[in-house]
Amino acid sequence: MRKFIPIAQNTYRESLRSKVLYSLLLFAALLVGASIFFGSVTIGDQVKVIKDFGLFAISLFTVTYIIISGASLFHKEISRKTLHTLLARPVSRWEFLFGKFAGLLLTASVMLLLMSLGLTLLSIAFEGTLSIPLLMCFYSIFLELIIICAAVIFFSSIVVTPMLIGLFTFSLYLAGRSASLLLYLIDNEFVTGFGASILKGIYAALPHLEMLNTVNEAVYNVPQSATHLAWSTLYAGGYALVLLLLSRIAFESREFS
Amino acid sequence: MSEHDAALTIKSLSYRYKSNWAGPSKPALKDVTLTVERGEIFGFLGQSGSGKTTTIKCILNLLNITQGTIQIFSIPHTQHDARARVGYLPERPYFYDHLRVRELLEMYGRLSGIPSTKLTERIDTALEQVSLNDNMKAPLHSLSKGQTQRVAMAQAIVSRPELLILDEPFSGLDPLGRKQFKDLLFDFKKKGTSVFLSSHILEDIQNLCDHVSIMSEGTIKRTLSLRELSNSSSGSFELILQKKSSEKYEGKETALPGDSRVSLVYENEQIAQRELQKALAHDDVVEAYHVLHPTLEELFVETVKGSDA
Numbered sequence: 001m002r003k004f005i006p007i008a009q010n011t012y013r014e015s016l017r018s019k020v021l022y023s024l025l026l027f028a029a030l031l032v033g034a035s036i037f038f039g040s041v042t043i044g045d046q047v048k049v050i051k052d053f054g055l056f057a058i059s060l061f062t063v064t065y066i067i068i069s070g071a072s073l074f075h076k077e078i079s080r081k082t083l084h085t086l087l088a089r090p091v092s093r094w095e096f097l098f099g100k101f102a103g104l105l106l107t108a109s110v111m112l113l114l115m116s117l118g119l120t121l122l123s124i125a126f127e128g129t130l131s132i133p134l135l136m137c138f139y140s141i142f143l144e145l146i147i148i149c150a151a152v153i154f155f156s157s158i159v160v161t162p163m164l165i166g167l168f169t170f171s172l173y174l175a176g177r178s179a180s181l182l183l184y185l186i187d188n189e190f191v192t193g194f195g196a197s198i199l200k201g202i203y204a205a206l207p208h209l210e211m212l213n214t215v216n217e218a219v220y221n222v223p224q225s226a227t228h229l230a231w232s233t234l235y236a237g238g239y240a241l242v243l244l245l246l247s248r249i250a251f252e253s254r255e256f257s
Numbered sequence: 258m259s260e261h262d263a264a265l266t267i268k269s270l271s272y273r274y275k276s277n278w279a280g281p282s283k284p285a286l287k288d289v290t291l292t293v294e295r296g297e298i299f300g301f302l303g304q305s306g307s308g309k310t311t312t313i314k315c316i317l318n319l320l321n322i323t324q325g326t327i328q329i330f331s332i333p334h335t336q337h338d339a340r341a342r343v344g345y346l347p348e349r350p351y352f353y354d355h356l357r358v359r360e361l362l363e364m365y366g367r368l369s370g371i372p373s374t375k376l377t378e379r380i381d382t383a384l385e386q387v388s389l390n391d392n393m394k395a396p397l398h399s400l401s402k403g404q405t406q407r408v409a410m411a412q413a414i415v416s417r418p419e420l421l422i423l424d425e426p427f428s429g430l431d432p433l434g435r436k437q438f439k440d441l442l443f444d445f446k447k448k449g450t451s452v453f454l455s456s457h458i459l460e461d462i463q464n465l466c467d468h469v470s471i472m473s474e475g476t477i478k479r480t481l482s483l484r485e486l487s488n489s490s491s492g493s494f495e496l497i498l499q500k501k502s503s504e505k506y507e508g509k510e511t512a513l514p515g516d517s518r519v520s521l522v523y524e525n526e527q528i529a530q531r532e533l534q535k536a537l538a539h540d541d542v543v544e545a546y547h548v549l550h551p552t553l554e555e556l557f558v559e560t561v562k563g564s565d566a
Contacts, residue, residue: 006367010353017355080351085412088317088345088422089368090337255275256319257311 003091004099011073011103020068021111024061028115031057032122047126048219051134054119055215059141061115062108063148063173070104070152071166078160083256093251097153101244105149112142136229137218143236144212148173150240150247151207157247157254176209207239263331264420264451265293265316270325272315285311286475289325293420293453293468298446300466300483301455302557308475309455310348313424316453317345329420341370344418348425348455350409354398358389358408361397362415369416383411386441402429410438414445421445421452427461439465463553471560478560486551493549494529496521499542506532522549 015021035053039046077083086096116138123131151172155165182203186196212232214224224232270289273282286308293299303309314320316327318335329339352361362380371379384390387407392400400408406429413421421442427435442452442465456462462469463483470480496508500517507528508521523529529546536543 003368003370006364010356010364013360014353014355081347081349082351082353084314084317084319084347085345085350085352085365086368087319088340088343088347089365089416090341090370091368092337253321255321257274257314 003095004102007086007091007096007099008102008106011100012106015069015103015107018069021065021107024065024068025111025114028057028061028111029118031061032115032118036122047123050122050126051119051131051219052215054115054122055134055137055141055218058112058115058119058138059144059215062112062141062145065111066104066108066145066148066152067166067169067173069107070149070156071162071169073100073104073152074156075160075162075165078256081256087256093254094248097157097247097251098244100156101149101153104152105146108145108149109142112138112145131218131221133214133221133223134218136224137214139229140212140214140224140232143232144209146236146240147176147207147209147212147243150243154243154247154250157251172207173209176207177213178210179203179206179208180210182206208235212236262295263292264295264297264329265291265299265453266326266328266331267291267312267316268326270312270315270327271323272311272320273323284475286315289472289475289477291470291477291480293451295419295451296446296449297467298442298452298454298465300462300469301453301472302457302459302462302469302553303455303472304561305457307472309472310424311475312472313345313422313453313455316422317343341416342419344413344416344421346409346413346421346423346426349428350405352397352405352408352412354396357394357396358384358400358411359393361408362411365412366415371416379415379417383415386414387411388437403431403434406430407434410441414441419450421450423452424455425457426454427456427458435461459552459554459557469553471557473561478563479556481556483553486553486556492524494523494526495545495547495549496523496529496533496536496543497545498536499544501540501542504535504539504541506535508532518544 032050032054035050035057038053039049042049074083077086083096087093120130120134123134148169152165152169155168159165159168182199185191186199191199216222217224268290270286271284272286273284275282289308289312291299301309301312311320315322316329316334317340327334330342332339332342334340356364359380362383363376366376366379367373380393381390384393387410389404389407389411392404395404397405397408406426410426413423426438430438439461442454445452454462454466466483468480468482470477472478496506497513497518497520498506499515500519506519506521508523511520511522512518513520521532523532533543533546
């Protein structure tokens with residue numbers, strides 16, 4: 001199983017040497033910087049605006065990076081046939097798949113770490129103290145990234161076109177962020193009977209990213225409970241694992257001509 | 258040598274491309290059977306699209322075979338242990354642009370399971386074998402086609418495999434590079450490495466290989482030993498003369514470089530002998546008289562044309 005490590009390192013190295021990562025980091029830094037300006041012209045607590053805007057930027061750019069970079073991850077290996085020389089070695093397809101997942105997650109995590117560091121320093125500069133709920137929110141974003149990375153790997157294993165992979169992953173992200181809307185439709189009887197049962201099934205299958213969205217807690221300095229953190233961790237890990245196992249099933253039988 | 262000692266055994270291999278919306282699946286390989294013995298260089302010949310690369314992809318488990326069995330050192334080809342003993346050089350190799358030569362070999366070495374204590378030494382040896390020591394820090398995107406081919410060979414041999422599968426290994430190489438690769442293959446053979454060599458270049462195959470299989474339209478049309486080929490007769494005789502007289506000779510005449518030099522080819526030995534005596538009786542100089550051996554090219558053309566008919 002250790003063979004996934006060189007593949008993960010290669011994926012990480014490729015990201016570090018690509019322009020996409022640095023472009024997005026620059027945009028994120030600009031957006032966080034812009035939050036200072038918006039905070040200063042907004043009535044109310046400036047630091048709240050900075051945190052809100054900063055967390056939005058961090059989440060948006062890390063997810064965007066995963067979708068852009070991840071969508072072409074398998075396609076490049078297949079179209080350039082570099083995958084052939086990898087799989088011709090004693091490397092299982094599962095190790096390849098998990099290596100790609102780990103490399104992508106590592107890059108996104110480094111990106112998250114850098115941006116989080118910037119926002120934390122900014123928050124300390126304005127508040128004078130280290131905000132624990134803010135750190136917890138970074139952790140929640142990390143959990144969200146685990147799911148998105150697994151999703152892009154899942155779609156890469158069943159779809160060939162990068163654009164479709166990106167589209168499906170982004171759709172899953174949006175649907176996951178607004179999954180409770182389905183419950184609203186059911187609870188208020190906009191949809192009933194068989195339709196409601198289908199919606200409940202879809203709700204259960206979608207990733208509950210809202211549960212991992214703790215921006216409000218970070219902005220209003222409300223710490224998450226240990227139970228919530230534990231459940232979030234278990235949920236994100238479990239959901240990603242299921243997606244990766246499904247990817248494995250699809251990828252094992254795939255042919256590379 | 259028994260079948261169990263073989264480096265590669267393919268039995269009744271069939272492969273069909275999966276069907277799409279447009280129609281039924283298409284057969285790509287039909288009943289392919291061949292054996293590569295340990296320590297031999299085995300040539301795999303065929304026209305473009307004959308199924309050579311598809312066969313290699315089946316061996317490497319990149320394609321799911323429809324029927325038959327493939328064993329590498331008696332281990333089913335789907336198992337890791339089988340692929341751990343194989344080095345593969347792909348046709349038209351392409352590697353990661355973001356890596357340097359050494360980084361690429363490090364990655365492949367680790368994926369092949371080379372212990373970290375031996376990795377540096379193995380990489381240095383592989384780079385030396387392909388004469389790329391001076392380019393080890395070069396980014397892969399900066400290499401020429403020939404240098405990329407050398408990297409491809411280095412990644413195939415870095416794990417010191419017992420079976421080398423080479424798909425068009427001489428492509429993109431200059432004459433010196435081709436000579437180096439040939440010498441390298443002979444060295445591997447001496448050390449007991451088996452080589453499965455797919456190539457279009459008949460001359461390379463004839464010079465290097467012990468056995469050859471000729472593939473056409475997804476099936477093996479002929480397998481032969483090149484030693485037998487060089488010992489066999491085509492049934493033709495050649496008389497090479499330097500003509501001094503105005504005497505006329507029978508036979509298929511071809512002018513040769515030099516003053517009045519001709520080659521005369523006969524299908525009938527009696528006629529050839531008679532014309533030889535005639536030349537000796539006149540002033541014409543007999544430079545050579547010999548039995549003609551069939552060339553691999555002739556056999557290849559005959560086999561492929563026969564299958565087309």
